Each structure stands twice: as C-alpha cells, then as structure tokens.
Amino acid sequence: MENQKFYYDNKTVKLFILATIIWGVVGILVGILAALQLAFPAFNFGLEYTTFGRIRPLHTNAIIFAFVGNAIFAGVYYSMQKLLKTRMFSDRLSKINFWGWQLIIVLAAVTFVLGISTAKEYAELEWPIDILIAVVWVIFGWNMIGTILKRRVQHIYAAIWWYIATFIGVAILHVVNSFELPISLTKSYSIYAGAQDAVVQWWYGHNAVAFFLTTPFLGLMYYYLPKAANRPIYSYKLSIIHFWSLIFLYMWAGPHHLLYQALPEWAQALGVTFSIMLIAPSWGGMINGLLTLRGAWDKVRDSAALKFFVVAVTAYGMSTFEGPMMSLKSVNQITHFTDWTIAHVHIGGMGWNGGLVFGMLYWLIPKLFKTKLFSEKLANIHFWMSTLAILIYAIPLYWSAVTQWLMWREYTPEGYLAYPNFLETLTQILPMYTVRILAGVLFLGGFLVMSFNLFKTMATGKVEDNEAAEAPALVPAGPRNPVQETVHRWMERKGVRFSVWVFIALVIGGAVEIIPMIFIKSNVPTIDSVKPYTPLELEGRDIYISEGCYVCHSQMVRPFRWETDRYGEYSKIGEFVYDHPYQWGSRRTGPDLGRAGVVGGPMYKNAAWHYNHFLDPQKMNEQSIMPNYAWFAEKDVDLEMTPKKIRAMQTLGVPYEEGYDQKAIDDYMIQAKIIVDDLKASGIEIEPTKQMVAMIAYMHKLGKDISVPVEQETATSGEITKESVELLSSQADLDAAKQIFQTTCVVCHGSDGKGIATFPSLVDDEWINGNQPEQVYTSIANGNVAKGMIAYKNQYNEEQITQLASYILLVLNNENSK
Amino acid sequence: MNIFYLLIGVSLFAALIFLGVFIWAVRDGQFDDNETPAIRILFDDDSPSGEEEKKEESKKQTS
Numbered sequence: 001m002e003n004q005k006f007y008y009d010n011k012t013v014k015l016f017i018l019a020t021i022i023w024g025v026v027g028i029l030v031g032i033l034a035a036l037q038l039a040f041p042a043f044n045f046g047l048e049y050t051t052f053g054r055i056r057p058l059h060t061n062a063i064i065f066a067f068v069g070n071a072i073f074a075g076v077y078y079s080m081q082k083l084l085k086t087r088m089f090s091d092r093l094s095k096i097n098f099w100g101w102q103l104i105i106v107l108a109a110v111t112f113v114l115g116i117s118t119a120k121e122y123a124e125l126e127w128p129i130d131i132l133i134a135v136v137w138v139i140f141g142w143n144m145i146g147t148i149l150k151r152r153v154q155h156i157y158a159a160i161w162w163y164i165a166t167f168i169g170v171a172i173l174h175v176v177n178s179f180e181l182p183i184s185l186t187k188s189y190s191i192y193a194g195a196q197d198a199v200v201q202w203w204y205g206h207n208a209v210a211f212f213l214t215t216p217f218l219g220l221m222y223y224y225l226p227k228a229a230n231r232p233i234y235s236y237k238l239s240i241i242h243f244w245s246l247i248f249l250y251m252w253a254g255p256h257h258l259l260y261q262a263l264p265e266w267a268q269a270l271g272v273t274f275s276i277m278l279i280a281p282s283w284g285g286m287i288n289g290l291l292t293l294r295g296a297w298d299k300v301r302d303s304a305a306l307k308f309f310v311v312a313v314t315a316y317g318m319s320t321f322e323g324p325m326m327s328l329k330s331v332n333q334i335t336h337f338t339d340w341t342i343a344h345v346h347i348g349g350m351g352w353n354g355g356l357v358f359g360m361l362y363w364l365i366p367k368l369f370k371t372k373l374f375s376e377k378l379a380n381i382h383f384w385m386s387t388l389a390i391l392i393y394a395i396p397l398y399w400s401a402v403t404q405w406l407m408w409r410e411y412t413p414e415g416y417l418a419y420p421n422f423l424e425t426l427t428q429i430l431p432m433y434t435v436r437i438l439a440g441v442l443f444l445g446g447f448l449v450m451s452f453n454l455f456k457t458m459a460t461g462k463v464e465d466n467e468a469a470e471a472p473a474l475v476p477a478g479p480r481n482p483v484q485e486t487v488h489r490w491m492e493r494k495g496v497r498f499s500v501w502v503f504i505a506l507v508i509g510g511a512v513e514i515i516p517m518i519f520i521k522s523n524v525p526t527i528d529s530v531k532p533y534t535p536l537e538l539e540g541r542d543i544y545i546s547e548g549c550y551v552c553h554s555q556m557v558r559p560f561r562w563e564t565d566r567y568g569e570y571s572k573i574g575e576f577v578y579d580h581p582y583q584w585g586s587r588r589t590g591p592d593l594g595r596a597g598v599v600g601g602p603m604y605k606n607a608a609w610h611y612n613h614f615l616d617p618q619k620m621n622e623q624s625i626m627p628n629y630a631w632f633a634e635k636d637v638d639l640e641m642t643p644k645k646i647r648a649m650q651t652l653g654v655p656y657e658e659g660y661d662q663k664a665i666d667d668y669m670i671q672a673k674i675i676v677d678d679l680k681a682s683g684i685e686i687e688p689t690k691q692m693v694a695m696i697a698y699m700h701k702l703g704k705d706i707s708v709p710v711e712q713e714t715a716t717s718g719e720i721t722k723e724s725v726e727l728l729s730s731q732a733d734l735d736a737a738k739q740i741f742q743t744t745c746v747v748c749h750g751s752d753g754k755g756i757a758t759f760p761s762l763v764d765d766e767w768i769n770g771n772q773p774e775q776v777y778t779s780i781a782n783g784n785v786a787k788g789m790i791a792y793k794n795q796y797n798e799e800q801i802t803q804l805a806s807y808i809l810l811v812l813n814n815e816n817s818k
Numbered sequence: 819m820n821i822f823y824l825l826i827g828v829s830l831f832a833a834l835i836f837l838g839v840f841i842w843a844v845r846d847g848q849f850d851d852n853e854t855p856a857i858r859i860l861f862d863d864d865s866p867s868g869e870e871e872k873k874e875e876s877k878k879q880t881s
Contacts, residue, residue, distance in 0.1 A: 005866065085864055155855050156848055164839070172832050176824075196821035203825050223859065232856035240849060247836050251829040264819055469864040573819070 004152070004473050007466040008081045010368055012094040014463050016074035017365065019102060020357065021451050023066035028447055030059040032440040037627070038589065039433040041618065044627035049113045051627040053548030057124045058112040063349060064122060064212065066105045071357040072216040073097065073140070076163050078364060079223040080147055083157045085471035089146025093139050100136035104129060116186045119545040120201045120581050122208050123177050127188045130178040137174065141167040152471045158239040162219030165247045169211030177204035181580075183648045184641065187542070191652060194576025195262050198584055203254035210250040213348065217356050218243075218285050221313065224356075225289055228305045228363040234291035242284025249278050256327035259336065260558040261584065262573040268329070275327035282320030289313035304379030308359030311387055315351025319344060334405045337554060337588040339429070343397035350390045350443060358386065358450060365454050369461025378453040385446030393439035400429035409562040412751060417565050420602075420746040421756045422591035427623050526574035530705045532654045533578060533698075535664040536671045538645055539637045540698025543691050544583065547629070554585030555594035555702065567603055568595035568703060575706055578654050590626060597704035600795055602743055607675050608682035608785040610696045620788040621758055632692035639665055639689060671697060682785055720781040720793055725773040727806040728799075737807035740800060748788070753812035759788070763812050776805040 036043040037052040044051050081088060088094050107129050111117070117124040125133070144167060148156065177200055180188035192200050226233050233239055255263060255271030290313055293300060300306040322344055326335045335341060366373045373379060407425040410418035419425050533541060544550075557563050559570040571594055576582055585592075595603045605613070612619065615633060617626040643661035650656050672688035675696050679686055686692060728734075742751060748759035755761035771779075780801050783791035792801060843849065 082862070082864075083859060154847075155851065155858075156843070157855050157859060161843075165836070168832065168835055172828060176828055192821060196819065199819070199821050199825065203829075226856065226860060230860060232860060236852045236856040240852065244836070244840055248833055251832060254825075264822075267819075267822065468866045470866050471864050 002472070003470040005468065005470050006085075006087050007468055009077070009088050009091060009094060009465075010463050010467055011465040012088070012091075012098060013074055013078040013364075013368065014465075015098050016070050016077060017361065017368075019070040019098075020067060020074055020361070021454065023062060023070055023105060024357075024447060025444070025451065027059060027062035027067045028440065028444045030055060030062055032437065032444060034059050035433065035437045035440050038625060039430060039437060041625045041627060046628060046630065048115065048629075048631050051547065051629070053551050053627070054112055054115055054117075056551045057117060057121075057548060058109060060122060061108050061112065061124065062105070064208070065108070068213060068349075068353050068357070069101065069105075071353075071360070072166070072212075072220070073101065074364075075220040075224065075360055076144070076216065078368070079159055079220070080144065080163065083153065083160060083223065084147060084151035085153050085469070086147060086151050089143050089150060093143040093146075097136060097140045097143060100132065100139065104132055104136060107132070111186070114186075115546040115548075117546060117548060118180065118188065118190065118581060119548065119550055119583065120177070120190065120197075120204075121586065122205055123174075123201070124548075126186055127178070127180045127182050128185060130174070130180070134171070134174060134178075137167070137171055141171065152474045154474060157223070158233070158236065158243065159219040159222040161240075161243050162215045162222065165243070166211050166216040166219070169207060169215065169247070173204045173207045173211065177201060181648050181652060183644050187641070189645075189648055189652060190581035192580070192582075193652070194579040194582050195573045197579065197582040198258055198261070198576075199255065199263065199267070201582070202257035203251075206254040206257060207251060209348070210246075213353055214250075214282075215247065217316075217353060218246075220356055220360060221285070221289055221309070224360045224363060225292055225306075225309050225313075228303065228309060228359065229293055229296050229299055231292055231296050234288050234294065238284055238288050242281040242288070245284070246278075246281035249274055249281060253278060253327070256332070257586070258584075259327070259329050259332040260560075261556050262571050262576065264573075272327050272329065275324045279321065279324045282323075283317060286313050286317035286320070289316075302376075303362075304373075304376060304383050305359040305362035307380070307383045308355045308362065308386075311383075311390075312352050312355030312359060315347050315355060315390070319348040319352060322347070333558070333560065335401065337586070338401035338405050339397040339432075339587070340401035341587060343394040343401065346393050346397075347390065350386070350393065354386065354443075358382070361450070361454060365457050366461070369458055369463050371457060371461030374453050374456035374460060378449055382446040382449045382453070385442055385449065389439045389443035389446065392442065393436055396432035396435045396439075400432035404429055408566070409560070411562070414751070416742050416746065416751050417562065420566065420751070421748060421759075422566070422588075423621060423623055424756055426589065426625065430625070526577070527572065527706060530575055530577065532649070532656060533701065534671055535642050535646060535668040536694050536697040537701040538649070539642060539668070540691075540694035540696070540701075541583075542645070543632075543637075543695055544698055545581070549593075550583045550585045552585075552587065552589035552626075554588050554592045556584040557592055557594050563592075565602075567592045568598050568601040569706065572706065575703075578649075580649070580652055593699070593702055595703035595707075597700040597702040598707040599704075601703070601707065602747060603703075604795070605699075606785075606790050606794065607678045607696045607700075608684060609788060609790050610699055611679055611682075611684055611686070611692060612786055613788070614692060614695065619786070623758060629695075632695055633686060633690055635691045636687075636689045637691055637694050639668065642668060682791075720778055722774040722777050722781075725777045725802055725805060727773050727810060728803055729806060729810055733803045734807055734811060736800070737803035738811070740796065740804055741807055744792075744795075745804070753808060762808050773805055773809060776808060777801055780804055 033043065033050075034052060034055050037055065048054075077088060077094065104125075108125055111126060111129065112124065116126050118126060123130075144163060148160065148164075179191045181191055182188040190197050222233060222239060252274040253271050255267045256275045257271075259268050259272070289309070293306070293310065296306075300310060325331055326340070326344065335344070362373060362379055404425045407419045407428060412418050555571070557567045557570045564570050571584075591603065593603070595601050596605070598604055609620075611633070613626075614629040616628050616630070617624040618628070642664050646656055646661040646664045650660075669688055672693045675693050676686055676688045728737075745753075748756055749762050750756045753762040754764075781791065781793040783789040785791065792804075796804070
C-alpha cells in the first residue's frame with residue numbers, strides 16, 4: 001500500500017486560536033462592564049450606547065459566538081484533519097469561514113451598541129447579519145462534509161459525529177428562528193407573534209445551548225481529553241450511545257423556559273419530561289470524560305490542561321444535573337426571573353466551555369508550534385484563578401436568587417406582601433452583585449495570564465502552516481451487503497455533494513415560502529378587547545425593543561398569588577397576538593411591566609412620573625440601578641418609518657383597516673398631543689415627536705386592553721386646594737381606605753406607613769404631625785411627581801382621597817403612637 | 819398555537835435526518851469496531867516516512 005503525501009492546514013487553526021483569545025478578552029471585559037452596571041449604575045455612563053440593555057446582548061453574543069464560536073472552529077479544523085488523515089476539503093472555504101465569521105462578530109458589536117436588535121435572546125442580530133451567519137455556517141458545513149468524503153480513514157471517530165450534529169442542528173435552528181419581515185436594513189419584525197414567537201425563540205434558545213455549547217464541545221472533549229491524557233476514551237460504546245440519545249432528546253425540551261407562562265399545559269409537560277430524560281445522555285458524557293482519567297490522575301497533578309478538562313467535565317455534569325432540576329415546575333418558580341438562571345449559565349459558560357477551551361489551548365498550542373508550554377506554573381495559576389472565579393461567581397448569585405424569590409413571595413401576617421416595593425428586593429442582593437464583579441475580574445486576570453503564557457509559547461516555537469504528512473489511501477471496506485455498497489458508491493461520487501446542497505437549499509427555500517404563509521394568518525385574537533398597537537404605541541414598543549428593556553423587565557405575570565398581588569392580573573396567551581417579537585423577558589432586574597398600563601393597578605404610573613423616571617431614575621429613588629434615558633426627551637421618532645411599519649404589521653396579519661398607513665401619522669399626532677398636554681399640566685414641555693412620548697404611550701398600553709376599562713386619565717392642571725376636610729371614621733370607610741392603601745401606597749410607604757427605603761414615612765412627627773387633614777388631602781391629590789409621587793386626583797375620587805387621609809391620620813398614626 | 823405543528827415538524831425532520839445518518843453509519847460499518855478507534859487516535863504516525871527511512875538506512879549501512 002503506497003502512502004499518499006499530503007499537508008495539514010495549520011494556518012486556519014492558528015488564526016482561529018488567535019481570534020478565540022482576542023475575542024475572549026473582549027467578551028469577558030464587556031461582561032465585567034455589565035456586572036459593574038448592575039452594581040453601580042454610574043457605569044452606564046449616561047450614554048445611549050452603553051446602557052445595560054445594549055451591553056448585555058453584546059456580552060452574551062461575544063462569549064457565545066465570538067469566543068466559543070472561534071474555539072469550536074479552531075478545535076474542529078485541527079482535529080478533523082488529524083482524525084481523517086486529510087487536509088480540509090478546500091482552503092478557500094476555510095478562509096471564507098474564518099474571515100466571514102470575524103466580519104459577523106464585528107458587525108454584531110457595532111449594531112448592538114447602536115441599538116439595532118431584534119430583542120430575541122441570543123438571536124438579537126438583525127436580518128442582514130442573520131443571512132450572513134447562515135451563509136458562513138453553510139460554508140463551514142460544506143467544508144466539513146467535503147473533508148469527510150475525501151477522508152483516508154474508513155472509520156469516522158466519535159468527535160466528528162458531534163461536529164456533524166452541530167452543523168445540522170445550528171443550521172436548522174437558526175433558519176427557523178430568524179424568520180423576520182425586513183422593513184429597512186436595520187429593522188425587521190419577527191413573523192411569529194406573542195406566545196408563538198416565545199415558543200420558537202426558546203425552542204431555538206434551548207437548542208442553541210444544545211448544538212452550539214454542548215455538542216461541539218463534547219466532540220472536542222472526545223478528541224482533546226484522550227490526547228492530553230494519552231489514554232483512550234473510557235468507553236467508546238458509551239460515546240456512541242450517548243451521542244445518538246442526546247441529539248434525539250435535546251430538541252424537545254425547549255418549553256421548560258416558559259413554565260407557568262402563557263403556554264399550553266401539555267407543551268410545558270412535554271418540555272419537562274424530555275428535560276428530565278436529558279440527564280442520562282448528558283451524564284453519559286460526564287462519566288465518559290472523567291473515567292477516561294482512571295489511573296491517570298497522577299498526570300492531572302502535573303498538567304494544567306488536564307486540570308481544566310476535569311473542571312470542565314465536572315461543570316458540565318453539574319449544569320446538566322441542574323438543568324433538569326430547574327425544569328421541574330416547582331423548582332422553576334424559584335429559578336425563573338431570578339439570578340439562578342444567570343448563575344446556571346455561567347457554570348456552563350465559564351466552567352464547561354471556558355475550561356474546555358483553556359485545556360484545549362494549553363495542549364494544542366505547544367503541539368502546533370512544536371515546542372513546550374512556556375510556563376506550566378503560570379498555567380496552574382490560571383487554573384486556580386479561573387476555578388475560584390467560577391465559584392465566587394455562582395455561589396453569591398444562587399444566594400441572591402433564593403433571597404430575592406423569598407422576598408417576592410413573603411407575606412405579612414395580615415395577608416399583604418411584605419415587600420411590596422420591588423426595589424427593596426433588589427437592594428437586598430446588590431452586595432452579591434459587587435462580589436460578582438470581583439469574580440469577573442479574577443476570571444479575566446486568569447485569562448490574561450493564559451494569553452501571556454500562550455503568546456510566549458508561540459514566540460518560542462514555530463508553526464508549520466502546511467504540515468507534511470503521509471497516510472495510505474482509503475480503500476473502501478469490502479462490501480458487507482449490496483445495499484451498503486451502492487450507498488457507499490453513491491456517496492463517493494462527486495455529484496452527491498452537489499445534490500445534498502441542492503436539497504438543503506430546497507428545504508430552506510421551501511420553508512421560506514411555506515412558513516410565513518401558515519403562520520401570519522394564524523394569530524386569531526382570542527380576547528376581543530385586545531386591540532392592535534396604535535402608531536404611537538408601536539413606535540414606543542420599537543424603542544423598548546431597541547433599548548433592550550426586556551433584559552431587565554419581564555412582561556409576564558405568572559399565576560401565583562404573590563405575582564398577581566404585586567403586578568395585577570396574570571398574563572394570558574391571547575394578550576400577545578400582536579406582539580412581533582414577544583417581550584416576556586427572562587430575568588427581572590426591575591419589576592414586571594406587563595401591567596404598567598392598568599389604571600388603578602399596582603404598577604400604574606402617570607405620564608409625568610414616567611417622564612421624570614426615564615430622565616433620571618436615581619432622582620426618583622437613589623437606590624434604583626436603572627440607567628437614565630435622558631435622550632428620550634431629546635431624540636425624535638423617525639416618522640417616515642411609521643407608515644412602513646403599519647404596512648409590515650398588516651402583512652403579518654395585524655388587522656389595521658385598509659389604507660391605515662396613510663392615516664397613521666395623523667393618529668400618531670392626536671395621541672401624542674394628549675400625552676403632551678398631560679405632561680404640560682405637570683409643568684413639563686415636550687414636542688409630540690420625541691421618543692419619550694412614544695415610550696410613555698407604550699407603557700400605558702401594557703395590560704390596558706384586558707383590564708376593566710377606566711376613563712383615560714389626563715392630568716387636570718392646577719393644584720387642588722381643599723378648604724376643609726371632614727375625616728371619615730366609620731369602619732366601612734376605613735376598610736375601603738385600607739384596601740386602597742394596601743394596593744397602592746404600600747409600594748413606597750410600607751404597610752405600616754413608615755416608608756420604604758428612601759420614601760418618606762407618613763407617621764413620623766416631621767411629616768405628618770401638625771399637618772391638618774386638608775393638607776394631607778392635598779398632598780395625596782397633587783402628589784410630588786419629581787419625587788415619584790403621582791397626583792392621585794386622577795385616579796381616585798374625592799371620597800376615596802378623603803378616606804385615605806382619614807386612614808393615614810386615624811389608623812396609622814394612632815397605631816404608631818400606641 | 820399551531821406553531822407547535824411547525825416546531826414538532828421541524829424537530830421530527832431533524833430527527834429523521836439524524837436517523838438517516840444513523841442507519842447509514844450502521845450499514846457502513848462505522849460501529850463494527852468499538853475498541854480500536856479510541857486507541858488509534860492516540861498514535862500520530864502520519865509524519866512523513868522519509869526521516870524514519872533514512873534512520874533505517876543508516877542502521878543498515880552500519881550493520
């Protein structure tokens with residue numbers, strides 16, 4: 001058997017490694033910035049480009065697609081050639097893969113900072129970049145399958161099966177979730193609406209974890225762990241079994257991200273069932289990885305790469321145990337909307353993905369550069385920094401998650417929420433946020449130590465861009481049966497590749513034709529009172545999307561008493577039929593906004609309050625960590641786009657009347673004028689075209705349609721002054737007052753009236769004593785908007801305000817003086 | 819919620835692709851040998867044989 005000479009392509013591998021290191025530093029730095037912003041809002045810098053709402057997607061995408069993505073390519077491009085004893089299929093495709101991917105990353109960074117976002121987690125990139133991703137991904141797959149077809153080894157090693165699954169999985173997910181209707185180069189609407197959009201999004205989100213953060217990394221584990229330990233994998237059979245079971249099970253678990261939310265019960269049950277089953281194939285990977293080191297633990301002591309692999313595989317085992325646990329509904333009510341989610345993904349991200357990449361680099365770079373690692377000691381220092389950072393990151397966040405959840409659901413003996421003001425529950429956990437920053441800095445420090453170590457290593461060695469190699473040509477194994485041989489022959493022919501790609505193109509093309517047709521007309525309103533967004537509300541919603549408000553604010557009230565008491569009526573599927581995209585959120589750093597427009601509800605705030613709050617949240621309450629959005633008052637909405645947006649919505653099946661796009665601007669102005677007048681009454685001057693007006697309109701739309709209709713209130717100008725107020729001391733009056741007080745006033749003043757955080761006490765001598773009933777009455781009626789107190793004259797009638805004043809003076813102050 | 823028809827369809831489609839690949843793999847004999855592949859990857863014996871031949875030649879000459 002004559003050996004064939006060929007050359008390995010190391011240059012592409014080297015480029016991907018460099019990109020991994022550089023983007024890793026960037027991604028972690030942005031993460032630290034995000035952590036700083038959560039603990040100290042000053043780090044939002046008061047610029048629109050650097051608010052947390054824009055920085056957070058930048059961090060997640062930089063880590064997932066830039067750091068992890070490049071690491072996958074580096075690992076795959078190196079191991080595939082070695083495993084198949086051939087050069088990659090096409091140098092040109094490798095080059096396009098590399099530069100295309102870097103272009104995507106740069107475009108992502110720029111667009112996120114500019115507020116160009118589809119607001120679907122981990123798929124925030126706008127449609128032109130989505131298309132670019134699809135193209136580059138197909139290039140990668142083409143290159144990979146071409147390489148497999150021209151291999152010199154009959155057997156396709158386990159790692160490569162994982163790579164193939166990665167390619168197929170991500171391609172399908174990305175295409176299905178990225179169906180958007182473009183209206184301009186930088187703006188599109190998801191073709192799915194509301195609950196349907198949420199289901200698609202989390203089918204995607206969950207499977208992105210599966211096929212971007214799990215399968216490629218298990219593939220890398222199956223190559224690099226045995227190589228670094230110089231031992232065969234513990235059980236090759238297990239690797240086959242858990243591979244096939246994992247890819248067959250993973251696709252079905254997406255709904256566990258939407259438990260207790262506006263989703264059919266059966267779908268939730270399906271998601272939970274598959275999530276529980278997923279423990280088995282996941283732990284198959286962990287067991288296989290760890291047991292490979294049987295009898296080789298002495299090597300682990302001396303090798304930083306192996307240490308990292310041990311931590312990576314252990315972290316993988318931990319998160320894949322945690323995941324199924326979190327998908328149990330009873331556990332999920334704790335972990336959803338709290339920091340548990342964030343801790344969970346960082347065990348996966350820093351531990352599993354990070355650890356595996358670090359281990360791979362420590363082993364691969366010396367091998368590639370034909371030298372020794374510059375310093376094993378530095379690598380060990382990095383190992384301990386990184387491992388400690390993971391613990392310091394996760395443990396405080398677990399702590400804060402449970403703390404906050406307990407506070408959310410705490411009731412007083414009287415049956416009222418113990419912490420009606422959301423901010424209290426956040427202030428309580430800010431110390432953990434400070435600790436998290438330290439963890440991030442420590443992790444970055446370790447990363448920089450590694451970068452230094454690896455660059456030094458590269459400097460001492462030299463990489464052969466084209467490494468010479470020899471291997472016997474592949475002789476197809478003798479026919480086992482005629483069927484098999486024809487399949488194999490067929491696979492060998494060049495035409496096959498072409499037809500495979502034609503098939504894929506047809507599937508995508510067919511999907512593009514069929515999916516919009518089926519789903520655009522399918523959102524049949526089930527709640528009659530739910531109306532499409534007015535042009536002004538729609539523009540407000542688009543600002544909400546672009547600013548990434550969903551990053552901190554949910555719009556999904558779960559059917560728990562402690563949520564309905566705090567926010568209002570629980571959310572229903574039918575409310576969201578006009579939402580392109582949906583905005584349910586997944587972490588509540590601020591309160592839920594799904595009921596912000598319910599007049600008289602616990603979340604309602606008037607226009608002047610919102611104006612002041614956007615302008616400077618810290619002025620309303622110095623403990624708030626919300627960035628300020630002062631530019632809302634400065635920047636105009638692009639009204640030229642509004643008719644286009646209305647037409648796009650009509651295309652998506654939103655029932656605006658025929659030709660409404662012509663009238664949209666007029667309606668916009670009429671509605672804006674109402675808000676402008678409302679603000680004017682509170683002494684605020686603003687143009688109707690400003691973003692602020694649209695935002696306020698959107699806030700007041702949330703939940704409005706399904707609440708009992710209340711007169712649209714606008715501020716009546718002028719102060720109310722009462723000559724004299726007769727206090728109402730009957731039990732019925734006081735009970736009615738207590739009801740109002742407990743739903744509205746407690747949010748800031750506490751159920752005992754002593755004040756919460758920085759809000760004033762109603763029962764201390766300074767404020768109340770010496771105040772006459774009429775003075776208390778006018779304070780309630782006129783409010784103090786600059787301090788966050790609404791003028792309640794628009795919400796309650798005279799009798800109710802009198803009852804409230806009576807309650808404060810007769811009950812609360814008496815209770816206190818006892 | 820007829821989105822589920824699509825997603826279940828797409829998921830089944832993916833599963834069918836995987837199933838097809840699985841059947842092909844079994845028929846192709848990919849899983850006939852579950853012992854040696856794990857060990858084989860540990861040997862990097864694909865470096866050009868020129869050097870080793872020279873070594874062997876020099877051995878022959880000296881002997």
